[in-house]
Amino acid sequence: MAKINKKDDLSSKFRVNDEIKHFGKVRVVxxxxxxxxxxxxxxxxxxxxKELDLVEINNKADIPxxxxxxxxxxxxxxxxxxxxxxxxxxAKPLKDIQLSVNIAQHDLETKVNNAKKFISEGNKVRVxxxxxxxxxxxxxxxxxxxxxxxxxxEDVARLENPPRDEGNRTVAILKPRNN
Numbered sequence: 377m378a379k380i381n382k383k384d385d386l387s388s389k390f391r392v393n394d395e396i397k398h399f400g401k402v403r404v405v406x407x408x409x410x411x412x413x414x415x416x417x418x419x420x421x422x423x424x425x426k427e428l429d430l431v432e433i434n435n436k437a438d439i440p441x442x443x444x445x446x447x448x449x450x451x452x453x454x455x456x457x458x459x460x461x462x463x464x465x466x467a468k469p470l471k472d473i474q475l476s477v478n479i480a481q482h483d484l485e486t487k488v489n490n491a492k493k494f495i496s497e498g499n500k501v502r503v504x505x506x507x508x509x510x511x512x513x514x515x516x517x518x519x520x521x522x523x524x525x526x527x528x529x530e531d532v533a534r535l536e537n538p539p540r541d542e543g544n545r546t547v548a549i550l551k552p553r554n555n
Contacts, residue, residue: 391432392447393420399440405433406444413439468499470549475505475525477518484521488528495533495552505539505546512544522546 391397396416404419405411406428414422419442423430429447434440443450471494473487491501505522507515522539526548533550540547 390447391435392429393423396420396430396432396442397435399435401439403437403439403441404444405441409444416442419444468497471499471501473501473503473525475503475521477505477507477511477521479521484525484528488525491525491529491550492532495529495550498552500536500552501529501533501550503539503548503550507544507546515541515546519546522548526550 399416401413402416402419403411403413404422409422420430423444426444428444431443431445431447431450432440433443471491473491475484475487479487491503494501503522503525505519507518511518519539526535526539529550532553534553535548536551537547537549
């Protein structure tokens with residue numbers, strides 16, 4: 377039989393054993409039990425005979441549903457599922473790739489390979505072209521390195537935000553291509 381710990385937020389969602397309200401009839405389910413409708417006292421006897429807990433699953437139904445199971449194992453499984461779902465739904469971080477106006481071809485290819493690795497992991501990539509001093513005066517001419525980078529990434533990524541000027545920087549965001 378389970379020790380009831382009310383400090384735990386997940387455990388407060390279920391009523392167990394003697395905490396269950398006295399309904400007339402309940403539907404009893406379980407791993408090795410066929411769904412049957414019996415009185416609440418009969419359901420408690422069934423649970424005690426198997427040395428398991430009677431857990432209230434749904435009291436809003438016409439016939440409330442209770443489950444015969446090991447309560448602690450059920451809570452453990454639910455917490456594990458919540459934790460897994462939390463990590464699945466977590467947003468992927470935005471990875472930055474810094475470019476300069478006069479970047480060498482090999483350096484550009486290296487940055488493209490890094491960006492492809494980030495994209496394959498499911499991350500978005502922010503490409504930042506930084507211009508210094510007199511380079512700012514010829515923005516349109518200096519954007520060729522960021523445009524070349526975007527073209528090299530076309531097979532694995534597509535533009536989420538086209539290149540836009542932000543002072544002395546030009547920024548574009550690439551996201552994974554969903555085929």
